[in-house]
Amino acid sequence: MKILLSGGGTGGHIYPALALIRRLQALDPSVEILYIGTEKGLESRIVRNAGIAFESVEIQGFKRSLSISNVKTIQLFIKSIQKSKKIVKAFQPDVVIGTGGYVCAPVVYAASKLGIPTIIHEQNSVAGVTNKFLARYVTKIAVCFEEARAEFGKYAEKVVYTGNPRAQEVVGIKPSAILEEYQLEAIRPTVLIFGGSRGARSLNEAFLEALPILATKDYQLLFATGEIHYEKIKEQVQTHLAKTHSIAVVPYIENMPEVFANVELVVSRSGATTLAELTALGLPSILIPSPYVTNDHQTRNAESLTKRGAAKMIAEKELNGVSLTQAIDELMLHEDVREAMAAEAKKLGLPKAADHLIQIMQEITH
Incomplete structure (x- = not known):
């Protein structure tokens, strides 16, 4: 099985993805994993240090106020979609998962347009801008708080209450010195x-x-x-x-x-x-x-x-x-x-x- 993940910007987006990867590898050592992030984000160091194949695209977030930088953001978004499509076509994943952050937008969007099953994972009780944008395109929306279901409006039928993969990593830890x-x-x-x-x-x-x-x-x-x-x-x-x-x-x-x-x-x-x-x-x-x-x-x-x-x-x-x-x-x-x-x-x-x-x-x- 081939799985492509994307998430970046903060540890809250990266560590759930890594926890999921480790669980996948434990269940099936033959699974092939590719991670797409940005070179400037924490993910470029953390994911590579974990020994996971890593590709990057260039993307930035929109400013909430009127700004000339938003023009560049749109240009980068279009270019990053094009690059994401090339990466996705070359890797040919069975499923693509976005765990949050701006980098997920072009990656998951590109995969959905190529007809590949997609999932976004929302860790917070309030949905992020990227996940709200992607909701209409993805196959499933995984949430960690039931309160987040209403955040996705008419796409709420796609929501599945899964929790955070990071939780599964800690339950087996025993008391120690x-x-x-x-x-x-x-x-x-x-x-x-x-x-x-x-x-x-x-x-x-x-x-x-x-x-x-x-x-x-x-x-x-x-x-x-x-x-x-x-x-x-x-x-x-x-x-x-x-x-x-x-x-x-x-x-x-x-x-x-x-x-x-x-x-x-x-x-x-x-x-x-x-x-x-x-x-x-x-x-x-x-x-x-x-x-x-x-x-x-x-x-x-x-x-x-x-x-x-x-x-x-x-x-x-x-x-x-x-x-x-x-x-x-x-x-x-x-x-x-x-x-x-x-x-x-x-x-x-x-x-x-x-x-x-x-x-x-x-x-x-x-």
Whole structure:
């Protein structure tokens, strides 16, 4: 079987594609995979480093205001469709899957015009511009939140609720002594706090404000600042860290899924991939949506959990040291509340998301 995937711009579009690829390869080592992205996007490095065949097209997004650059965008889109058709014809895939980002538009559009079965995968509860554009052309639309179904209007009959393939990768991870690598105790109740690979300034500031109180708690904390903030924050917390062995501050966590499997509570943004992992594992969480994303989709993502009692949310404008500490204490000092939230999160998890998506692929190619 030959499968062509496309997705780029952010890790939230790339990592679900990689998770799907790894599952496909595990089920059938003979499967042939080709990935189309852009040279400027994260995907060019991440996908190549994963040893996956990679081709590129040049594309950029439209400006929301009137701009001369939109003329260039249209020109690039037309050229990228032409190049995508050449790549698709040469590779002859059985199915083409787009996981989001501008690069998917010419690739999936070209494949659909060539009569090849196509799927778009929408990770968020609010559909992206590219996926809304592609909805009319594709064979199936896979979503991770039921709330996203309505986003596709008259094409909603194409929607299939599959979940995020990334979730299937984390469910098999067992508890370990990974926390000892951060000079924390492996068996002590632990809170993980992070704001993404680049960090979140508001979360970092709230943590610094709360640190004198958090340092006195019976539970321990692992805090990832984001690489660009690390040195500055490290200077500010050294005095407190010298007095306690219950808090570890690091710039970034490479093996996040394994850390997830060894903590009791997560405090984070509400990106789609993170929520897929949290619900797959049944992890309680305090979510602080980024207000700086398109259509405020992180708030909608978080609300899909909070309205079911599967997470707690703090709006960024309400985030400070006091609100952060109170929210953490509410869960870490009351095991019954934490367990109830974990059970609700687990109900929302889709641990076979990759297999479900593969099943859809098989159905539309036969």
